[in-house]
Structure formats: C-alpha cells, structure tokens
Amino acid sequence: NPSSGLTGSQQVRLSSLARDLACMNGLLLKDNPASSSSGSAAPDRCMMAPITLVPSSFSKEAFNQAVELQALFNSLYHRVSRDHNFLCRVIPPAAESDSFLSALWDMYQTVRQSGADQPITLALNRADYMLDEEAGLKQVEINLMASSFGGLAQRLSTVHRQVMSAAGVSERQLAHRLPDNRPAETFGEAFIQAFKLYGRPEAAILFVVSPDERNIFDQRTLEAEIYAADASSDSPVHVPQILRRSFDQIASSARLEESSGRLYLADQEVAIVYYRHGYSPDHFSDPAGVAWSAKLLMERSRAIKCPSLAYMLANTKAVQAALCEPGAVARYLPGKSAKVEATFVDQCVLSDSRAHRWLLADPEDFVLKPQREGGGNNIYGRDVVDFASRLTTRQSAAYILMRRIRPQQQVSLMLKADQRLSRRPEMPLCVSAISELGIYGALVAKNNSERLNCSAGHVLRTKSAFTDEGGVATGFSCIDTVYLV
Numbered sequence: 001n002p003s004s005g006l007t008g009s010q011q012v013r014l015s016s017l018a019r020d021l022a023c024m025n026g027l028l029l030k031d032n033p034a035s036s037s038s039g040s041a042a043p044d045r046c047m048m049a050p051i052t053l054v055p056s057s058f059s060k061e062a063f064n065q066a067v068e069l070q071a072l073f074n075s076l077y078h079r080v081s082r083d084h085n086f087l088c089r090v091i092p093p094a095a096e097s098d099s100f101l102s103a104l105w106d107m108y109q110t111v112r113q114s115g116a117d118q119p120i121t122l123a124l125n126r127a128d129y130m131l132d133e134e135a136g137l138k139q140v141e142i143n144l145m146a147s148s149f150g151g152l153a154q155r156l157s158t159v160h161r162q163v164m165s166a167a168g169v170s171e172r173q174l175a176h177r178l179p180d181n182r183p184a185e186t187f188g189e190a191f192i193q194a195f196k197l198y199g200r201p202e203a204a205i206l207f208v209v210s211p212d213e214r215n216i217f218d219q220r221t222l223e224a225e226i227y228a229a230d231a232s233s234d235s236p237v238h239v240p241q242i243l244r245r246s247f248d249q250i251a252s253s254a255r256l257e258e259s260s261g262r263l264y265l266a267d268q269e270v271a272i273v274y275y276r277h278g279y280s281p282d283h284f285s286d287p288a289g290v291a292w293s294a295k296l297l298m299e300r301s302r303a304i305k306c307p308s309l310a311y312m313l314a315n316t317k318a319v320q321a322a323l324c325e326p327g328a329v330a331r332y333l334p335g336k337s338a339k340v341e342a343t344f345v346d347q348c349v350l351s352d353s354r355a356h357r358w359l360l361a362d363p364e365d366f367v368l369k370p371q372r373e374g375g376g377n378n379i380y381g382r383d384v385v386d387f388a389s390r391l392t393t394r395q396s397a398a399y400i401l402m403r404r405i406r407p408q409q410q411v412s413l414m415l416k417a418d419q420r421l422s423r424r425p426e427m428p429l430c431v432s433a434i435s436e437l438g439i440y441g442a443l444v445a446k447n448n449s450e451r452l453n454c455s456a457g458h459v460l461r462t463k464s465a466f467t468d469e470g471g472v473a474t475g476f477s478c479i480d481t482v483y484l485v
C-alpha cells in the first residue's frame with residue numbers, strides 16, 4: 001500500500017506538492033455557503049476537494065473483474081428500464097408509502113400514456129462495489145442518475161501519478177499499477193454519439209443543475225470533454241451550447257412543441273437533458289410544484305433524457321433487490337448472468353419473511369435502505385431493529401435490507417481543505433480506512449439496439465473505517481484512485 005511506506009518528511013513534502021497540484025488541476029469544490037459567516041459564499045471562493053495523498057492498493061483481479069462486468073450491467077439496466085411489466089410488479093409496492101417514488105411512478109405512467117417516446121438512450125452509469133475480505137467483489141449499488149466524480153477522478157489520476165513519481169516510483173511501475181482513467185472523456189464521447197443520433201445539429205445540451213452546486217468543477221470537466229469529443233470526432237457537429245439551468249429557470253422558459261414533441265428553452269431546441277439534480281425529494285420541495293412541472297414538461301418531450309424516468313425507476317433499491325431473485329438477471333442476460341450475480345449480497349424487501357429471520361439472527365450484519373439516492377439515508381446495525389419494529393408491513397415494503405459488506409481496512413493518508421485545526425497541519429491525516437470502488441460505464445442505444453456500451457474508468461471513495469455512511473461532499477469520504485496489486 002503506497003500510504004504505508006512513506007516517512008514523515010516524505011509525507012510533508014508530498015502533501016505540499018499534492019495540494020498545489022490538486023488546486024492547479026481543478027480538484028476543487030465551491031465553498032460551502034453555510035460555513036461562511038454571512039451564510040452566502042462569494043461566488044468565486046473554492047476549496048480543495050478532499051483527496052488522498054496517494055492511491056490506495058486494490059486487488060488487480062477484483063478491479064479487472066469489475067471493469068469487465070460494466071458492459072453487462074449497462075445492458076442489464078437498459079433492458080430492465082424497457083421492461084414495463086417488471087417495473088409494474090416491483091415499483092408500486094415500494095411506492096405505496098413513499099411519496100417521492102410514488103410521484104415518479106405517476107409521472108412515468110402519465111408520460112407513457114401520452115405516447116411520448118424517447119427512442120435514443122444516453123446512460124452514464126457508475127457501479128459501486130466494496131471488496132469484501134472474505135467474499136470478494138460485492139455490489140453496493142448502481143447509479144444511473146447524476147453519477148458524479150468522473151471529472152474529478154480523471155484529474156486526480158493525473159495528480160496521483162505525479163505524486164507517486166515524486167515519491168520515487170518508477171515510470172514502469174506506474175504504468176503497471178495505475179490504470180488509464182478518463183471517465184469524463186468517455187462520457188463526453190457518449191454525449192456526442194447520442195447527440196448525433198438525435199440528428200438536430202442546431203440543438204443544445206441542457207444540464208439540469210442545483211442552484212447552489214458545490215461539485216461544479218466535476219460538471220465543468222464534463223462540459224469541456226463534450227466540446228473536446230466533438231472537436232476530435234470524425235465529423236464534428238459543433239455543439240452550439242451547453243446550458244446550465246435550475247428547475248426554476250427551466251419552468252420559466254421551457255416550451256414543448258406539441259406537434260413535434262420538441263423541447264425548447266426560449267427559442268433554443270434542446271437535444272439532451274442531462275440531470276445532475278432531481279434525484280431527491282428536497283430537490284422538489286418548492287410548495288408551488290414548479291420543479292415537478294418543469295420535469296413533466298421535459299419528460300413529455302422527445303429530447304433525450306439522461307436518465308429517463310424508466311431509468312430512474314430501474315435505479316431504485318427495490319429493483320436492485322428484485323434482481324437478486326433467482327433467475328431475474330438471467331432473463332435479461334441469458335447465459336451471462338452468473339458473473340453479475342456473483343457480486344450480489346443477500347438482500348430483500350423488508351416486508352419479506354427472510355428479512356425478519358436475518359434480523360433475528362444478527363442485526364449487526366445488515367444495512368437498511370430506503371428508496372433514496374445521494375447518501376445519508378441508510379440505517380445500520382442495532383438501529384435497524386428499532387426502526388423496523390415501528391413500521392407497518394405496508395411501510396416496510398419501501399425499504400430493503402441488505403447484508404453488510406466488510407472490506408479490509410488499510411492505512412490512508414488524507415488531505416482535506418481545512419486541516420489548520422489539526423495539530424500538524426503540514427501532515428496528511430493518517431486514517432484506518434475502507435474504500436468503495438466506482439466503475440463508470442456509458443451506453444448509447446436506439447431502442448433496443450446498443451450503439452456504444454463500454455466501461456469508462458473508475459473512482460475510489462475512501463473513508464474512515466469507523467463511519468458507516470460515505471459521501472465526499474458531506475466530508476466523510478476522500479476521492480481516491482487505485483494502485484493495483
């Protein structure tokens with residue numbers, strides 16, 4: 001593990017280098033408005049994103065396994081999203097006592113009944129795993145919406161390579177241990193391919209964003225890579241514009257041309273709606289329902305939504321658990337399901353009788369999850385029993401119970417923006433940590449026909465072994481990359 005071999009003076013020297021390189025390469029987050037005394041941060045104030053000083057060691061075999069699985073996961077979820085009967089079976093019971101999921105389900109049905117069609121798919125996914133000490137590579141979840149950190153991970157690979165080189169690791173070793181990592185570049189290429197399939201060269205790309213996004217440089221990296229992918233493609237289309245708009249802004253300027261199904265913002269047609277926002281109930285909390293109306297308008301259009309409503313539904317934890325039923329994956333990936341299923345841990349809906357048995361046997365071995373995205377929603381260990389005992393059967397259908405993955409701990413050297421309060425601010429924080437591997441994947445399809453399906457690089461998120469939840473923006477995790485061993 002690269003972290004364990006460094007002396008104190010090396011750590012000081014490399015930390016100073018890594019901090020400079022991180023800022024130079026745009027490994028930044030916008031300042032948190034809540035942390036400033038006025039409650040609103042100056043628009044140009046940034047801080048270094050939390051990163052590890054050096055990459056963390058990760059099994060080469062398990063890493064390659066995850067990379068190889070990615071195209072299968074991309075296909076699997078594409079097919080699930082197109083299986084209306086399956087969604088009809090899995091979603092309504094989970095949605096019954098979950099008002100957010102229920103609103104998405106209603107919108108999905110409304111749009112479906114209106115006959116609106118989105119023939120082209122652009123999927124930008126990230127499959128998350130932990131390497132269990134005993135059981136090997138195990139899936140935490142898959143993200144089909146707003147999969148983040150591809151831009152920062154790509155930049156961090158550049159920084160980690162230079163830091164390792166400064167630590168005296170040979171070029172030959174680096175080529176061998178640090179995999180090529182360009183998630184944002186690959187996503188940019190997928191954008192251009194989908195854009196060309198849409199066939200309206202004058203149209204724009206719309207990023208749906210939070211009005212106070214902190215992880216903006218991750219998104220800006222993707223914007224830059226879209227332009228770059230276009231410029232270096234065989235027949236550049238000169239994508240006219242990438243617009244960034246909040247639901248509010250969209251509501252006040254979007255228009256649907258009913259005859260053609262085309263979406264316009266003012267007079268600008270939109271080819272692709274890329275959601276980096278709108279995966280959580282609090283993104284729709286305005287009492288007038290403006291965000292919901294803006295979403296419905298976009299969903300009723302023929303613009304490519306990344307992700308579509310069907311993909312959002314396929315992305316629920318309820319679907320993840322349903323795919324663990326025997327034979328479920330094989331229906332979508334005939335002959336290829338075993339490799340995918342090998343990464344699944346025990347999980348089921350909390351209302352299932354198995355859940356009751358598991359909790360009686362050993363609650364510490366489980367995680368309880370609602371149908372939510374974005375971190376901070378899970379319940380762990382003993383709290384699960386208490387929590388579960390207060391739910392009705394109907395309510396418990398909205399949760400899944402999942403066996404806990406137990407990754408090996410290893411030393412990690414972490415750099416956070418504000419270490420001034422620590423006793424030795426020039427030193428990295430030395431933490432006993434665990435890592436979660438994210439493998440990016442891109443898929444472009446026209447109806448059932450896949451035009452692009454590939455894996456697209458990785459990110460590690462490394463956190464203290466003593467915190468249950470992850471989350472980079474929440475301050476728990478650092479962005480990290482792999483050192484293959």
Ligand code: ADP
Pocket residue numbers: 128140141345367369372373374375376377378402403404405406436468469470471
């Ligand atoms: P979210 O959609 O909120 O990101 P996740 O399923 O990724 O939900 O769970 C959030 C975090 O909880 C993960 O990043 C991981 O740290 C932890 N976690 C989730 N499931 C498990 C599990 N089965 N075993 C161990 N940790 C888990």
Ligand code: MG
Pocket residue numbers: 128141374375
């Ligand atoms: Mg997650």
